[in-house]
Every structure is written in structure tokens, then in C-alpha cells.
Amino acid sequence: MGDTFASGGASGLPRSKGGSPGRTAVGRLSGKNRYVSKEVQVSAPRTRNRWGEGERLRGEILAAASRLLSELDGEDGLTIRGVARVAGIAPASIYQHFTDRAALVAGLTEHEFVRLRVAMEAAGDRVDSGDVVGRVRAMLHASCRFAMDNPGHYRLMTANGPPGTAPGVRPAGPLVDVIDLLVAGFARCAAAGVALRVSPERAAVIAFVGAHGRVALFQDSAKHNDADSVMSFVDEFVALVFA
Template identity: 70%
Template sequence: MSEEVQARTRNRWGEGERLRGEILAAASRLLSELDGEDALTIRGVARAVGIAPASIYQHFSDRAALVTGLAEYEFGRLRVAMDAAESRVPARDAVGRVRALLHTYCRFAMANPGHYRLMTANGASRPSPEARPHGPAVDLVDRITAAFARCAESGTALRVPAERAGVIAFVGAHGRVALFHSTGRQPGGDQVVSFADELLALIFA
């Protein structure tokens, strides 16, 4: 075994998905340590997992496919965090659930700058000019929009339709996060969370 391959427990037959998850988890950890995803390499990820680089190609055809898979993995982490935050707020508190979702999004983006830049680098896909965009970021906007719709259904007045409210909240919070990231300032999540609360105050009538 080469020095680049650390000892690890070999996956049994049928545990390919487990190895794929280990690869993505290792890539996620490495991204926290590196200066952007450009420094992420197949060889470096393989070393972190303790496998030969060739093993990664069984799950990802090339580095671009690995980066795409990593972006999807990070959106999955964000969804889990948002699920947990929303579940801690009673269903009857629709406004509290919107706030919990937006706060979690802001804190995740600020705590994981490299991951967040990777997640938002390519935007949404649109198969044709007439088709609605789709992708994980669009799903995120749809989730926030649905939360605003529940607010309206429960009797909380909005100054704009729920669909517009979801876009305004997401674009506003994303812009604030991107501004901090572009200037190299990492003040923590509290400042962005406060800004999100200001956005919500403008959206709710």
C-alpha cells in the first residue's frame, strides 16, 4: 500500500454508497481547510479517506463530478440543519418557523464560506428559456416561499405575495452573506441574522 493510502476498514460488497458518503464527507472537511475549491484534488480527498485515487473514480468520473457531488452534499447538510431548526418551533408558530429557516440558512452560510461559495457558484439550471429554473438553490427558495405561504394562511399579513417574499428574503440574505465573504470579513452569523430579521420586518405587514 502506498504512503498516500492510510489504513481503513474495507467496505464489504454492496457498501458502495457508504464509501461515496465517506468521500464526500472527507471532501467537505478538506474544503474547510483549503483556500477555495480550486485546491481540492482527487489525490488529496483519497488520502483523507484512506483509499487509492482510483477508488474515487468508481463514484465520480472526474474532479468536476466530485465537485458537483460535493455541492449537492452541502445542500443536503443545509437541508438537515433547516429541518432540525424548523422542527424545534411549534407548527402553529408559522412566523417563528420562517425566522428559524432563514436564521439557519444565514448561520450555515457564514460558518461555511468555502462550502457556500461552491454551493452558489453555478446558479440554477434552465432547460429552456420558457422553463422554470430548477436546482438545489431554487428548492431552497421554494421552501422559504412555502413557509411564507403558511404565514399568510394562518392570518399573518404580508406586504407582498408569498412567492415574492421568498425571493426577497433569500436574495437579501444571500447578498448580505456574499458581501461579507467578498470583503474577507467573517463577523460570525449574528450580523447576518440581524439583517435577516430586518428583512422579515419589512415583509410582514
Template identity: 55%
Template structure:
């Protein structure tokens, strides 16, 4: 049997579906490898059950594939954060901020390869903001809703969001640097401490 298993070809007009399947396969392989260094077109093709040539129809090279994977992961994390807050009542504004940030932490701790890919690999030459900007904006919006609901913030919503996000991001980085020597709760609990610093 060859390296690439056979799969049914997508019907005409379903190129976007194949592109998504390629990204899903790349995401699974990245989870196995732990970093993008070992990610190859051939390896992704094997996981997806297609030929490498099929990938080149959607991504010109590994760099383009990685860029697509960054967008894919960013979309997944943004949805996880949005879903976390959506599970709480609309008037539980502070709890919704906590839920978003703790969802961010869980993704970063559970999927370190995907997390590092997003924060380390957006080329400055793309002319596009990195995904962290998107996540910060979600937190800014959450703090704006806190202010609208009457929560007294010590800082404007944008600054409060940056303080909480940057602090959380740094705590996640320290946890990874220690190779998980401490329980994950030290990271998620830190979110509560950070939020307490920006509210009266």
C-alpha cells in the first residue's frame, strides 16, 4: 500500500470542503508533532488521505499551509471563547469575561503546538494583524459590556482588557516554560486575580 490512502474525490464545486479537510488534517498532525517544524505537505497529505498534489491546489507551499493553519486555529479559539461566555446569562458580565479568558487558557495549555503556532508564526510581511489582536478585541468588547452594565472599572475597557490579556498570556508562557511543573489551576486562578485588579 502506498503512503497515501485512497479517498473519494469531492464533487465539483466543493473545493472549499477539501481545503477545510486539509487544514483539519494539518491540525491533527500538529497535535501529534507538538510543533510546526516537522509539519510537511507529504505528512499532511498522508493524514488527509489525498495526494500531495491535491494540497498544492490550495496551498502553494508549506508556508502558505502554515498561514492557513494559523487562521484555522485562530477561528477555533475565537469560537471556543465566544461559546464559553454564551453559556452564561447576558447580565453575568464579569463571569463572561472570566469564562472567555479561562477558555483561552485551556486552549493554550491543552494544545501547546497550536498555541505556539499562532503567537510565533504570523509573518510581519503579510500586512495582516496576528490572531492575538482578534482575541484582545473580544475581551475589550466584554469589558465594554461590563461598563455598560454598571461595573466600575479602574481603567477604560480597552486598557483593562490589555492588562488582563497580557497578564494571562504571560502566565501561560511561564507555565509552558516550566514544562507544566505546576497544576493548570495556577493559570486559570490567575485570571481571577487579574480581573480583580481592574475592577473596584
């Protein structure tokens, strides 16, 4: 067997000409000392991120984790290596943004809540501003659709609710931010003269919990349910908070 070596090294042999990016010439001395060259695919070295690229990579990692979560339908199988595979990067690249799996799950949870808030806000904005009750219903419908379309994501989100707080201290976190969208919606109803049986804050919690419970029943027995029945229930439930 002849010696094998990479071109352009200590041998002084030239690199292959016209090769495509990411390829390098590998040479071999045959039994008659003839030089034989071929090209092999190699990974290009990762360069230092330019300004803003680090944040973009973080977003790509979270998007990949979200796609993997859809495949798994739950967070139990969510691993650093699995996310790296989906993102097409090395696991070490993930550790530059998330110290461990727990940090990745926390980041993914917040990422999914952002998606939910965007969906709810967009749904409300599509309704005429004068239809204040319709805007609340639209936001709740969007919340239910998100949960039914992304069951694994929704379980992750609701399993990681706001941490406990001291008595009298209002909790904070992405779940509270979602409920605050409904608080604002019910407050607009009250300002428009649509009477509520309870405060906007209480109405928002009641409506969200009712919608969440109905979605949970849908997910437990989806074969015997349909999305329209969920939306109808939400509309009937929301009507109960109005005087």
C-alpha cells in the first residue's frame, strides 16, 4: 500500500485546481511512485459570527427545537444532539447559547409563548376594532387553534407556568403575558359599555382556564371531538362573564 497524504501540505504537492468550496485534494503514492489525486468533501471551518449572527443562530436553534418537538409530540426526547441534528449544526454551537438542556427547554418555552402571543394578536387585529367582544373571541379561538395544532408545544408551555410568588405579588412570565392580552381585551369591552360580571382581570383568567380545559378534553379524545365544537364552547363560556 502506498502512502496517503493531503495535498498542499509538507509534501509541497499542489492543491487541486478548480475544486469546489468545501473540497480538498487528497493524494496517494502508488507502487510506482505515481501521484494520484482525488477530491473529498470536508467541512468548512466555522468562522466567528459577525454582529447579529449569534442572535440569528439562537433563533435557528429554537426553530429547530420547535420542529423536533413536533416530531416527538413531547419534551421527553428533546436532546441537545437531536436539536443540533435538525438545525444542521454541531452540538457545541448550541452550548454557546444554552448552557444545558434545561436552559434550552426554558428558551423553547418562551419561544413558543411568543408564537402564541403573535397568533392571538394577529387574530384580534383582523376583527373590526368596534367589535370588542368579537376581538376577545378571536384571540381565544387563536389560542385554542394553536394548542390543538401543536399539542406537544402546548403541553410544554403549560407545564412550565409562572413560578410561585409571595402573597400579594402579581406573578410574571410568558403565560401571564398571554393572559394580559385577554385582560386588555375585556378592558376594552368594559370601556365600550359592555358590562362584565367580574373585573377584566378575573374575566381573562376565567376565559383562559375554560378554553384550556376544553382543549385538554379535545386532546384526550380527539376522535370524538372536532375543532368547531371547541370554538362553540369557548364562545358560550365567554358569554357567561358578560352581564
